[in-house]
Amino acid sequence: MTFSEENYLKTIYHLTTHLNTEISTNAIAEKMETKASSVTDMLKKLAEKDLVNYKKYQGVSLTENGQLAAKMIVRKHRLWEVFLVEKLDFSWDEVHDVAEQLEHIKSEKLINKLDTFLGNPTEDPHGDPIPDANGNIIKVEKQLLSEIGIAKKTICVGVRDTSTEFLQYLDKQKIALGSSIEILSKEEFDASLHLKVNNQELVVSSKIAGNLYVQLI
Amino acid sequence: MTFSEENYLKTIYHLTTHLNTEISTNAIAEKMETKASSVTDMLKKLAEKDLVNYKKYQGVSLTENGQLAAKMIVRKHRLWEVFLVEKLDFSWDEVHDVAEQLEHIKSEKLINKLDTFLGNPTEDPHGDPIPDANGNIIKVEKQLLSEIGIAKKTICVGVRDTSTEFLQYLDKQKIALGSSIEILSKEEFDASLHLKVNNQELVVSSKIAGNLYVQLI
DNA sequence: AATAATTTTTAGTTTTGTCTAAATTTTAAT
DNA sequence: ATTAAAATTTAGACAAAACTAAAAATTATT
Structure with a gap:
């Protein structure tokens, strides 16, 4: 291939x-x-x-074949992202282009040993699931922040947009995977949200809210 | 490129x-x-x-440019080999083909972070030198076992042939980098050598001796 | 020094993956 | 139900990197 x-x-x-x-x-x-x-x-x-x-x-x-092949590529991409962040100290906004190259390395032994080395992670640095060697994926329940009602307490578990720009915005606002996010109120006019993130208040646009995955707690 | x-x-x-x-x-x-x-x-x-x-x-x-470019490719190849052996538990006869792919990944940041992660190694698993980020190479004095006189005590420091077949032969004979090798005698007829390797006696052909690098001690 | 053998280059072709421009099919609008 | 617009496919061309076969240059041999 x-x-x-x-x-x-x-x-x-x-x-x-x-x-x-x-x-x-x-x-x-x-x-x-x-x-x-x-x-x-x-x-x-x-x-x-x-x-x-x-x-x-x-x-x-x-097809079935195609789906499995695609999952194996995604598996490689995401495992390499974990490697870059966890072992080589890349930040989550720097990994995409390199992983894009690494995902094409052809060696089953390599990817399975890498998987072991990393401790068989189930998610990449952006919260996306990592298919296992058979293509199985553990689905984690998650919703976009923009689809959650007011007064809900949530945990940030993923991002929809993985662009450098968005991820650096999140860094600037101290939002990371695992951050607690509570929706204080919603502005009717533009659907912007008034949040409490890790006990700091913050206003975000609907565009931001539409690209953050959270989990209700 | x-x-x-x-x-x-x-x-x-x-x-x-x-x-x-x-x-x-x-x-x-x-x-x-x-x-x-x-x-x-x-x-x-x-x-x-x-x-x-x-x-x-x-x-x-x-040219100068070409030499530097070539050294950077060799640097990548050898650093990846170290990674595969040291971190992912590959054996030295399994790394070549994978490193052959990994050497083409384009990211200075990646290779320099990998270098740091590995502790800035100066040699790969076969004893070949790893150029640093500027292309500088630390040359280690070494000679082919076939060119050493009788009764010399040496340490194995490298291999000339890195084929799976040769490396597996060395594994079988318990010869590795760091093994002590003493030349007990040489057969005139076929230039085969009678060795003491890690206190075990062993006869090797001139073909073997011509592919093993050693250092006098 | 002339010729034979070898090495290297040139010319023309193939494959992969892309493109532009034109033709075809599908979808949307009147 | 036509026609207009949009989406998709076809046809033909191109660049990269390989190949074969033939031509040219170099090296070796007598």
Whole structure:
């Protein structure tokens, strides 16, 4: 499997878990910053290899094979992220590009030994689940902060947007995985939230709230 | 820089340190298991980028730029080998292929943090020197066992051949880096050596002796 | 020094993954 | 139900890196 094929599978996998429908050619092209015609070419190749179900003009979905392959790439990506943060002292906003390269290293032995070395983590530094060697994922109950009612006490357990900009904003506001977040009130006009984060009061926009995953406690 | 360009630079670097002349197209082709015509194509490209000195039919050598680039690839390869053996419990005959992939990961921050994490090692698991971030190499005095006189006491400090077969042979004979090796006698007929390795007597062929680096003590 | 053998380069082709531009299909709007 | 708009696919081209076969240069041999 080539790097390019792996990147397509991964993208289709991510789009599938966010949305829950057949994935369109354009959606893939946009996410990968490439052209729709390139996507079509690749979908044909992946279909040929029984990694995707593809019918002209009808969108695409992963086959069993494709899903497993995608999960193994995601597994590698997230384990490497844990390694970078836990062992090499990277911060959570620095790991993405490097993990993007490391996820393509081909060695089952390597990734399983890395998994052991890291203590078989179940989540990456952004709170996303790490598939095990069989592709099984432990789903943790979580909701977007924007979908929670007032006066609820929560714990921050993940981020939806993993861009450097967003993660550095969170650092600045001292919001990290594990931070306690209580919703004090909601502004009707713009859906901004008045929060208490680790006993400090803070106002965040709905855009922020729509990118933070929390767990009710 | 592409993977392929990096592989050519690395090969030229290795050939240059073993031999000490201009490197021929055929030597590169043989080492890389490719065709001479492919090598010519790549040499033109590398010359274009000022990474090699190349004159048609005259062989090739690395420029300053090319030498530094090659050393950085070797640095990555060897640091990853240390990581695999020291942290992930690989044996020294299992690391080559994986390191061959990892050496192409592009991130200065990654490799320098890895270096720190490993305690700034100066040698890889086969006894080869690891260039530092500036390309400096600490040269350790060492000779092939085949070039040492009788009755000399030595320490094994490296291997010339890093193939799985050779390394597993050494494992079987309980020869490792740090093993004490004394030459008891040499058979004139085939240049085989009668050794005492860690107080165990052992006979090895000249082929073995020609692939073991030792240090006189 | 002339010729044979070897090495190296050139020319032209292939594969992978991308692109542009045109054609086709689907979806939306009147 | 047509037509307009949007999405998707096809056709053809290109760059990278490899190959084969033929040509050219170098080296070795007589």
